[in-house]
Amino acid sequence: MPLLVKGRSFLRNLFLTRRVEQDLDHEVHAHLQLLIDENIRAGMPRRKAERAARMELGGTEQVKEQVREKRLGNGLHALMADCRFGLRQLRKNPGFTLTVVLTLALSVGANTAIFSLVNALLLKSLPYPHPERLGTIYARVTGARSSENPINLDGERWELLRDNVATLISALSGGTSGVNLKAGSRVQYVRNTRVSAHYFDVLALQPLLGRNFSEDEDRPHGPKTAILSYDLWRNTFGSDPGILGQAILLKGEPHTVIGVLPQDAITPSNADVYTALQPSREGAGGGSNFDVITRLREGATWQEADAKINSAWALRARRFENEYPGVHLSYYSVPLQKGETESLRPQVLALMLSAGFILLIACANLAGLTLVRMLRRASEVATRLAIGASRWQIQRQFWIENLLLALLGGAVSIAVGFLALKWLFLLLPEHFLPVASVPLDGRVMTFTLVVSVLTSVLFGMFPAFAARRVDLRSSMADRSVVRAGSVRVRQSLIAGEVALTVVLLAGSGLLIRSLIHLETLPPGFNPNGVMVAKASLDDVRYHDPANFRKLLDESTAAMRQIPGVQNAAVGLTLPYERAINDGVTISDGKEAGTQDGTDLFYVTPGYFETLQMPLLAGRTFTDADGPNAQKVAVVNHAFARKFYGGSNPIGRYINKDTLIVGEVADVSVVSGLEPVAPLMSEQAMYVPAAQVSAQFLSIVHVWVQPDWIVRTAGPVEGLTAEMQRALAKADPNLPASGFYSMKDLLARTLTTQRIEVALLGAMAALALLLSAVGIFALVANMVAQKTREIGIRMALGSSIGQVMVQVGRSGAAASLVGLVLGLALSAGALRVMRSELYGVGVYDSTTIFAVVLTLSTVTLLATALPALRIASIDPARTLREE
Amino acid sequence: MSPEPTTLLQGTLDLLILKSLATGELHGLGISRRIQQITGGTFVVKPGSLFPALHRLEDEGWTSSFWGDSENNRRAKYYRLTKTGRKQMEVESKRWGRISWAIAQALQAS
Numbered sequence: 001m002p003l004l005v006k007g008r009s010f011l012r013n014l015f016l017t018r019r020v021e022q023d024l025d026h027e028v029h030a031h032l033q034l035l036i037d038e039n040i041r042a043g044m045p046r047r048k049a050e051r052a053a054r055m056e057l058g059g060t061e062q063v064k065e066q067v068r069e070k071r072l073g074n075g076l077h078a079l080m081a082d083c084r085f086g087l088r089q090l091r092k093n094p095g096f097t098l099t100v101v102l103t104l105a106l107s108v109g110a111n112t113a114i115f116s117l118v119n120a121l122l123l124k125s126l127p128y129p130h131p132e133r134l135g136t137i138y139a140r141v142t143g144a145r146s147s148e149n150p151i152n153l154d155g156e157r158w159e160l161l162r163d164n165v166a167t168l169i170s171a172l173s174g175g176t177s178g179v180n181l182k183a184g185s186r187v188q189y190v191r192n193t194r195v196s197a198h199y200f201d202v203l204a205l206q207p208l209l210g211r212n213f214s215e216d217e218d219r220p221h222g223p224k225t226a227i228l229s230y231d232l233w234r235n236t237f238g239s240d241p242g243i244l245g246q247a248i249l250l251k252g253e254p255h256t257v258i259g260v261l262p263q264d265a266i267t268p269s270n271a272d273v274y275t276a277l278q279p280s281r282e283g284a285g286g287g288s289n290f291d292v293i294t295r296l297r298e299g300a301t302w303q304e305a306d307a308k309i310n311s312a313w314a315l316r317a318r319r320f321e322n323e324y325p326g327v328h329l330s331y332y333s334v335p336l337q338k339g340e341t342e343s344l345r346p347q348v349l350a351l352m353l354s355a356g357f358i359l360l361i362a363c364a365n366l367a368g369l370t371l372v373r374m375l376r377r378a379s380e381v382a383t384r385l386a387i388g389a390s391r392w393q394i395q396r397q398f399w400i401e402n403l404l405l406a407l408l409g410g411a412v413s414i415a416v417g418f419l420a421l422k423w424l425f426l427l428l429p430e431h432f433l434p435v436a437s438v439p440l441d442g443r444v445m446t447f448t449l450v451v452s453v454l455t456s457v458l459f460g461m462f463p464a465f466a467a468r469r470v471d472l473r474s475s476m477a478d479r480s481v482v483r484a485g486s487v488r489v490r491q492s493l494i495a496g497e498v499a500l501t502v503v504l505l506a507g508s509g510l511l512i513r514s515l516i517h518l519e520t521l522p523p524g525f526n527p528n529g530v531m532v533a534k535a536s537l538d539d540v541r542y543h544d545p546a547n548f549r550k551l552l553d554e555s556t557a558a559m560r561q562i563p564g565v566q567n568a569a570v571g572l573t574l575p576y577e578r579a580i581n582d583g584v585t586i587s588d589g590k591e592a593g594t595q596d597g598t599d600l601f602y603v604t605p606g607y608f609e610t611l612q613m614p615l616l617a618g619r620t621f622t623d624a625d626g627p628n629a630q631k632v633a634v635v636n637h638a639f640a641r642k643f644y645g646g647s648n649p650i651g652r653y654i655n656k657d658t659l660i661v662g663e664v665a666d667v668s669v670v671s672g673l674e675p676v677a678p679l680m681s682e683q684a685m686y687v688p689a690a691q692v693s694a695q696f697l698s699i700v701h702v703w704v705q706p707d708w709i710v711r712t713a714g715p716v717e718g719l720t721a722e723m724q725r726a727l728a729k730a731d732p733n734l735p736a737s738g739f740y741s742m743k744d745l746l747a748r749t750l751t752t753q754r755i756e757v758a759l760l761g762a763m764a765a766l767a768l769l770l771s772a773v774g775i776f777a778l779v780a781n782m783v784a785q786k787t788r789e790i791g792i793r794m795a796l797g798s799s800i801g802q803v804m805v806q807v808g809r810s811g812a813a814a815s816l817v818g819l820v821l822g823l824a825l826s827a828g829a830l831r832v833m834r835s836e837l838y839g840v841g842v843y844d845s846t847t848i849f850a851v852v853l854t855l856s857t858v859t860l861l862a863t864a865l866p867a868l869r870i871a872s873i874d875p876a877r878t879l880r881e882e
Numbered sequence: 883m884s885p886e887p888t889t890l891l892q893g894t895l896d897l898l899i900l901k902s903l904a905t906g907e908l909h910g911l912g913i914s915r916r917i918q919q920i921t922g923g924t925f926v927v928k929p930g931s932l933f934p935a936l937h938r939l940e941d942e943g944w945t946s947s948f949w950g951d952s953e954n955n956r957r958a959k960y961y962r963l964t965k966t967g968r969k970q971m972e973v974e975s976k977r978w979g980r981i982s983w984a985i986a987q988a989l990q991a992s
Contacts, residue, residue, distance in 0.1 A: 005943030005966075013941070024937075026949075027910065027959040031929060034911040037954055057929050070934035072941040 006072065013073045024067055028060045079400075086401040096373055097405070099777070100366055103770060104409025104452060107362030109416025110766060112440070112448045114355040116421060118348055119447075120438040121341045127266050127436070129204045133296040135168075136339035137309060137331055144326035150339050151331070153292050155285025157313060158196075161292070164312035167300035171199035172290040174277045176269040177702060178536045178737045182249035183236050189536065189737045190232065192250070193271035194702075196279055200227075202295040203267060210244045210259030213276045217258075220280040226255040227274040230263040250275065252539035252733075266436045268293075268340060283699050293336055306332050340434040347756065354504055354763040359455065361497040361767050365774040366459035368490045370402070372781050375486055406456030410449055414440065417448065427758055429751055487782070487810060494774050494814040495821060498859075501771045502822020502851060503829055504764040509847035510830065510837055511757045517839030518679050518750055524667035525575055526612035527742035531716055532574065533708040533723045534737045537701040545627060548697055549690050551730050552604050555708065558726035564714025569606040570689060572706040575667035576679070576745040580704055584685060586643055587653040594643060597673050599684035602692050602706075608634070608664055610711045618650040618662035625688040632688065634662040639683040654685070670749055677838045678750060705737060716741070756836065768854070771818075772862040775811040780866035782807050790870060791878030804870050808863040815859040819852065895935050897978055898925065900963065900971035903945065907962035909952060910936060936961060944970050 013020055032053055039049035057063060068074065090097040125131040139151045153161070153172065161170050174194035181188045197218035200207070207227065217225045226248060228237070237243050247254035255275060261267075267274075279285045296305060309331045310317070317329040341348075381394055418440060425438075542548045552570045559568035573579050579599035586594040605621045616637060625632050633654065640649040640663055649660045666681035673682055708727065712719060720739040727734055740748070747754065783790070790803050830842050840847070902908060902916040913936070914927045939945045944967030952958045963971065 006941065009941040009943070023959070024933075026957070028929075028933070030956060030958045031910045031933075033956050034909065034952060034958060037956065038911070063929050063933050066930050066934045067937050070938050072938075 010072045013071050014076060017077075020071075024064055025060075028057070028063055032057055032060065082397055082400045083404065086397065086404050089401060090404065093373070096369065097408075099773065100369060100405050101409045101412055103362050103365055103773065104406065104455065105412035105416045106766060107358045107770065108409060108413035108448060108452050108455065109420055110358050110763065111355045111451055112413055112417025112444060113420035113424065114348075114351050115447050116417065116438050116440055116444045117424075118352055119441070119444055120435050121344060121348055121433065122337075123443065124435075124441075126337050126340075130295075131337065132335070134202070134336035135294045135296065135302070135305075135333040136336050137292055137294065138334045138339070140330050140332060142328045142330075144324070146327075150334070150342065151292075152288040153290040154288045155279055155281035157288075157316060158279050158285065158290060158292070159281070160312045160316070161309065165305065165308040167297055167305045167308055168294040169198055169202050169297060170292060170294045171202045172196040172277055172279055172292055173199065173269065174279070174284060174290055175703065176271050177538060178705065179251050179273075179538045180536055180733065180735060181236070181273065182733060187733045187735050188236065189735050190272040191269070192273050192275060192538075193267070193269040194275050194277040196277045196290075199274075199293070200261075200267075202293050204295070205261065205265050205267070207259035208262040209241065210257070212259060213274075217276045218278055220278050220282070222276065222278055224250075224253060224255040225258045225276055226250060227259040227261060228257060229261050229270075229272050229274075230265065232272040233260045251536075252541040268434065270431070270436060283695075284702065294333065302333050309333070344434070351759060351763075354507070354760060357500045357504055358763060358766055358770070359451065361500050361770045361774075363455055363458045364493040364497040365770055365777070366455065367461075368493050368774060369777060370459055371486060371490065372777075374398070402456040402459070403453065406452040409455075410452030413452065414445065414448055417444075424759075427755055429748070432751070432755075487778075490778050491810060491814040491817075494771070494778060494811070495818040497767075497774055498771050498815050498818025498855070499822035499825055501764070501767040502819055502855065503826050504760070504767045505851045505854060506823070506826040506847060507830055507833060508757065508760040508764040509850055510833060510840060510842070510844060511753070511760055513840040513844060513847055514836065514838045515750065515753045515757050518677070518753060519746065521668050521679055521839075523575060523742075524613065524665045524681065527575075527746070529711050529713065530611065530742045531710050531712065531719050531723065532740045532742070532745065533720070533727065534705045534740070535708070535727065535734050536705050536737055537697075538705075539701070539734075542701065543694055543698040545690075545692065545694050545697060549627070551734075552689055554730035555727050556604055556606070558729045559708065559710050559723060562710065562712075562719070562722045562726060564712045564719075565710045566713055567606050567610040568708070568710045569604045569610045570706055570708050571601055571603040571607045572689075572700065572704055573601060574707045574709065574742075574745060575611070575669060576742065576749050577707075578670035578672055579684065580700060581672045584643075584654055585656070587656050589644075589652060591643055596642070596683075598639065599669060599673070599682060601684060601686045602689040603686050604689045607686070607709070610709050611667075612711070613667060614665040616663045616665060617648060618660070620662055620664075621686075621688045626690050629691075631658040631691055632661045633658050634664055634686040635660055636664050636666050636681070636684045636686075638666050638681055639663075639685060642683045658687070678753060708736075768858055771815075772858050775815055775859060775862035776866055778814070779808055779811040779863045780869070782810055783866055783869050787873060787878050790873055791875040794873065795875040800871050804864075804867040807870065808867040811863040812859055815855065815863075819855055823848065823851075893974075894925075894978075895927065895931060896939060897971065897974045898927075899932075899935060899939060900944065900967060900974065903961060903963045904968070904971065907948075907950075907960045909950075909958035909960050911958075913961065939967070942970075943967070 035053035035056055036046075036049050039052050040046060044052065068077075071077075126134060128134060137151055138148055141147045158172060161168075172195065174196075176191055176193040178189055179192040181190045195213070197213045197215045200212045208230065210227070213225065213227070217223055228243070233239060233243065243257050243260065245256060245258075247256050249255075250273065261274075277290070279290060284290075294305070296302060313331060317331075320329050321327060384394055385391070421438060421440070537548070537551075542551065556568045556570060559565060562568075579601060581597050582600040583595060584598045586592055603621065605623055605625070608615065608620045618634070620634060621632070635649050640646060643649070644652065649663055652660050654660065664686070666684075668679040668681055669684070670678065671680050671682055708723065710719070710723065720736075723739065724736050727736060786807065790807070793803055793806075794800070827843065834842060898917045898921070899913055902913050902920065908916060910929070910932060914929075914932055917925055917927050936945070940947055940961070944964060945961045946964050947959050947961050949957055950960045
């Protein structure tokens with residue numbers, strides 16, 4: 001009860017201020033009247049009565065103030081008054097406020113955007129029930145060589161895991177690819193993920209309609225079934241509730257729909273349609289092609305599960321250890337989230353680090369700005385101290401102003417972060433991130449708030465300390481005091497931020513040089529004038545080699561009819577793409593029996609001619625290299641070097657019965673064998689599309705789509721439509737999944753590098769901008785504060801130029817120190833980037849030169865622009881002003 | 883009796899105000915005069931101390947106030963004890979009684 005009364009009083013005092021004040025005013029006046037009345041009754045004359053009454057009361061305002069101080073909620077009242085005063089101060093200095101808020105918005109905004117990536121990728125739990133029970137499996141190799149890597153499963157390991165490890169519910173995913181779906185008369189290109197039974201049980205996803213795949217449907221040659229995503233069900237099938245049990249034509253054969261996923265279902269692949277993987281030890285299961293996910297059963301521990309996995313796969317591990325003596329192989333579970341995001345972790349953390357740099361730079365700027373502002377307000381502080389304000393009150397005022405700025409900046413930075421994320425998503429290709437969304441959730445908001453306030457504390461500390469040293473007499477007397485000490489503090493702040501900027505500039509410079517190196521690698525063919533169409537042949541009709549040959553013959557013939565087209569061909573795959581890998585055995589000569597991996601391409605006659613790949617020896621393919629003719633192959637130069645020591649490979653036999661008939665130049669590809677760079681050349685063999693086996697066709701098109709290529713001399717406008725028409729002539733149910741120029745394919749391959757350049761480049765640009773603002777502010781402030789001194793110098797005969805150099809020197813000197821410091825720092829820090837650099841070393845003179853040039857230009861601009869104001873100083877006027 | 887007012891002990895003023903209201907509602911000046919009267923003129927409460935105390939007691943919920951007419955038809959703010967205020971007064975009186983008894987004992991002992 002008393003608490004209730006107190007609360008009511010508190011709120012009344014806080015919000016009904018006017019009523020409470022009026023009441024108090026009336027009360028005090030009434031009291032005065034009563035006193036006067038009393039005195040008159042006691043026989044005093046009116047004037048004397050009034051005087052005596054006033055004496056006794058002791059000043060109405062003082063009494064009222066004493067009451068106010070004792071009121072409940074007085075502290076909060078004072079705080080609000082401070083806030084109001086603070087806001088007024090900020091409004092009075094729009095330039096300062098704008099600079100601070102923008103600096104905070106840009107720096108904290110960048111941090112917000114990057115942190116929301118960190119949050120979505122590394123911190124947020126996976127969107128499934130009990131995410132801590134979800135895992136994947138890693139292999140740990142120790143001994144002679146060591147590694148810790150996620151593993152893919154083959155059919156054998158899968159069966160051992162499924163049948164022997166009961167503590168886990170395990171499931172496989174066979175990867176996601178584009179396939180054709182025929183609904184009614186329309187053919188549609190959709191994303192299909194092949195998953196094993198219990199896949200959705202591991203994720204704990206219950207279908208909206210129907211059920212998950214049964215173990216029966218997951219057996220090899222089991223019934224063909226499909227589960228639809230909600231979006232596909234709604235958009236293509238009009239949310240038909242009777243869809244269950246109906247057959248849809250997927251990959252050229254009917255699949256019975258057995259389920260529809262709920263609307264908000266998120267899977268690691270977010271595919272449109274799911275089919276049963278039907279894994280076995282044959283086909284795709286003959287190699288390690290399956291991703292595994294596991295869910296720990298209730299009551300079991302990960303230690304138990306790992307022990308079971310290791311015993312189930314013990315024989316496999318022994319086989320590996322026999323093959324590589326001196327190593328030990330074991331398996332262990334890793335949280336699914338970590339497994340999914342592992343590959344992106346270093347990049348994301350590097351981004352977070354550079355975002356931290358940006359924040360430090362911003363802090364240095366803000367500290368400099370508030371320090372100047374503080375010194376300018378020295379006389380105000382002195383006045384307030386003189387009329388009795390306590391130092392605590394003055395300190396509190398400054399902290400409140402900083403806090404207001406922090407909150408203002410924080411609010412704007414959330415908007416900036418939101419926009420930056422939008423921009424980032426424009427940059428990222430679809431399905432690049434292994435998460436469905438990057439939300440600005442509560443954790444991100446809290447982070448932003450904490451960072452803004454912390455920044456405010458960091459840059460608020462300086463002026464607050466300065467305020468403690470304000471000397472009453474000197475501050476009130478002096479109008480402009482440039483303390484040498486304060487300039488030196490600001491100069492070191494700027495040197496520090498320039499140093500960090502240099503590190504970011506050098507880092508992004510090296511990435512840019514790498515990207516340029518990769519983009520300008522000699523391609524080994526002529527990429528200009530080539531247009532590419534891709535289409536999915538993951539279709540039961542094209543498991544038959546005769547159908548496959550007919551399609552290729554008819555479609556390439558139709559494409560050659562397009563006006564302007566000089567040549568057309570089909571190949572799996574193209575330069576700049578990841579080729580499929582296969583083993584090859586040398587069958588004759590002294591190298592006989594040598595076995596190794598190679599890139600494997602199937603191509604139609606005309607492939608080398610269309611791409612204009614130079615033929616080094618022998619011949620290319622012709623229509624005569626048919627299914628019943630001698631099996632032939634063309635190898636590249638790297639192949640000849642690797643297997644034949646560079647001697648002529650023509651006439652040699654590989655894989656028992658395949659005759660090498662030609663040698664072509666190397667092209668840049670994405671390596672699947674031993675990747676040391678995103679683009680490189682490695683051993684490759686090309687076989688005629690007409691000679692590949694049915695078994696090969698049924699596997700390979702699940703993973704990779706072949707490319708139809710044309711070389712044209714004419715314009716490329718309308719070419720894609722013509723290509724689609726040519727494709728439809730051969731098969732009306734075969735839509736192209738996309739059209740690309742060779743440049744597009746190159747860009748697609750270098751996506752990660754381009755994103756790295758864009759992100760780090762943006763960070764470096766931001767850092768440069770902030771540093772420029774810092775230098776600009778320093779020099780501008782020097783000009784403003786030294787106006788009188790400059791006036792005197794000019795009156796004494798200094799030229800404008802001399803004075804400008806004299807003033808601008810402060811900024812340039814700080815920047816120079818920062819540059820040297822930054823270069824030294826880069827030499828150490830950038831060594832961690834080595835694995836991301838191609839064709840360029842960490843100590844790259846071009847990059848260093850570019851950094852020095854950029855920084856010098858920016859420094860020159862940032863010092864010259866404010867120094868130009870000196871030209872407008874009129875010595876006579878500045879001297880009269882005193 | 884010396885007109886020089888004795889400095890009030892901390893907490894005494896609250897108790898004196900509550901006590902002065904025990905017999906009925908009073909306005910500010912009335913309270914001041916009543917305290918003067920019941921303490922035999924020992925304590926003269928200045929408005930600078932009286933008003934903050936009045937407002938504090940009201941914030942605490944021990945008194946409530948209303949506007950009324952004074953004996954010579956002036957509008958004045960009147961205070962009266964609330965139920966919790968009366969309880970508070972009893973508690974405070976007992977405490978004060980104990981303290982003053984203890985002090986008296988201590989002074990006599992020497």
